[in-house]
Amino acid sequence: MRRLGFGLVTMSRGGPGRDAEGNPEASLEDRQRAIELNAAWDRTRRGEAPAPVRATLTTYPEGSVGDGYQRAMALRKAERLKKGIIWTSEQESRDDWPRAWKWLGPAFGDCDPRTIIPEHFLRIDPRTAKAAGLVPDIERAVSTTERHRAVKVWRALWKRMAAMRYCDPGADPSLSFSNTAPNPRDAIWHRREVLIGVQRAWRMGYFGLAACMATAWDSMLSPVDVRRITPAQVRSDVGGVWFALPRAKTGKAAAATLSPWSEAVLRAYLAKLGEGVELAPNSPIFRNRSGAPYSKDTLGDDFRSVRAALDPADMRQLADMRRSGAVEGDAGGGSIADQSNKMANTVGANNRLRKTYNPTNIASVRRFDEARAIGAKLLQEKSGRPSKRLSLPDLLRRQREK
Known part of the structure; x- marks a missing residue:
């Protein structure tokens, strides 16, 4: 029924009469509505009317x-x-x-x-x-x-x-009257902040969230896309590991590349996950602490818990990491065409035939990854922060030493 366009319909509270079990009886309006809905379903399944x-x-x-x-x-x-x-x-x-x-x-x-x-x-x-x-x-x-x-x-x-x-x-x-568009979000994350956030998520036992954050940072996927990544989508080449997937919003093919750091986080998470969960090829990789795949709500709730542990006043979102990667790439001299391929959107006016015959363009995505690394160093130097990159193994080693 859902595939044909039908869905749940909320009725009234019913009453004032009660049934034999003491529950409110359906009102006359609800009964009439139920009859109409049933008739609509009968007409649709018999092919007498188009589906809603x-x-x-x-x-x-x-x-x-x-x-x-x-x-x-x-x-x-x-x-x-x-x-x-x-x-x-x-x-x-x-x-x-x-x-x-x-x-x-x-x-x-x-x-x-x-x-x-x-x-x-x-x-x-x-x-x-x-x-x-x-x-x-x-x-x-x-x-x-x-x-x-x-x-x-x-x-x-x-x-x-x-x-x-x-x-x-x-x-x-x-x-x-005018319908002025609201100001777009402009919050960004710095690379060092994400490294610290991943470390804190791991220490708090949010292993799936830590791997999800690291993957989201390097891949520049939206939260809805990154939480839907499956083992069947993994690919590898001389440049490293990446995921081939369609974006949820647009359906465009995306190449979600990882750095050695995010790949190490992902491997550490999968080792943890292997203790009690067996992943099917098409099941989501990232899981919450109960072992269930991350949903929109559980991912947001866990992320807010980790964010509050670092800074209760911080209101930045996981989705802001996608924008932050674009800022890094721009600072490092990445082209609009490469950014478009990396983000799997139409931010750049790319040639239509090139998109037809080379939709993911992994070489272009890799170029933007290199520009991000350059941009990250420039942004860190500008902010006066150290540019040293900490790998997950180093972070875990520090955790054990503490």
């Missing part, structure tokens, strides 16, 4: 914003399928449209788009003289980033609804 496309199983009036959203979601999926693109569950979970719809749906789902005005998004509350409407509500509840995402999706949805003749293309009410 990660939209919502709620039935909206024809011509409403919700109706337009469901059609737009179906068209977006059709466009991907036409190109032979099938999203993974990870890519679907990163889709901004369903996330924005959690705000847009309750506010506008059953409305005629032509009845929506700018003041629904932003106005002055006459009682408090403060900003009110959907935009400030999102910012107060979550963040400016969430507001920017929701309005951005709304504007894209309006264009699609206009193409469906639900509304006037030039009458988007959200165009009456």
Whole structure:
């Protein structure tokens, strides 16, 4: 059912009646909703209706914003399928449209788009003289980033609804105010700080986290990509060990290279892991202390514990290591093309044919690794910190001596 677009649907608390076991009885509305959902599943499995496309199983009036959203979601999926693109569950979970719809749906789902005005998004509350409407509500509840995402999706949805003749293309009410993007994160880590962080994680018993941090630093992968690395993705050449994997966000092929230091950390971790866990070829390598693969939440929780042990006021994230590697490479003279290959993104305008016939370009990735090493020394000298590199065996030796 999940593969066909169905998902869990939350009902009300039920009641006021009670069943034989004393639990609240389903309300009449919930019973009717359950019948509708069951009927939708019957129509889909019999091939009488198209499967929902990660939209919502709620039935909206024809011509409403919700109706337009469901059609737009179906068209977006059709466009991907036409190109032979099938999203993974990870890519679907990163889709901004369903996330924005959690705000847009309750506010506008059953409305005629032509009845929506700018003041629904932003106005002055006459009682408090403060900003009110959907935009400030999102910012107060979550963040400016969430507001920017929701309005951005709304504007894209309006264009699609206009193409469906639900509304006037030039009458988007959200165009009456700006949707300024939030300032991007600019926090960075220095190489020496990461070495110390890996050491502290190891000492605290977070062996999987220590190896994950070391791999994330050298590979410049995002946290979601690094925690999904499997033994089947390991490769090696004259330059050392690396992992070949597709990025979760874009699906682009990435070459996650390691340095002798991060490889030593990884080997030490695997030796520890071998005492009680046997890794299957396609199972995630990095595990938390319970032996379970790291999830988004457990990885973040463990990382924050180690970070707090080093500096309770530090708010930097594991994801900031990806940016930090780009800063190192830039300081060392790495080219934009090599950075693009290293990060498996389109930060550089690379030749399309070269990407087609040499998607990972390991030589380019290695060049950027060399530029990072040069940049790290320059940044350490600039900050007045020693440039000595400590290997994991040396750190562990110091631990035993203490």
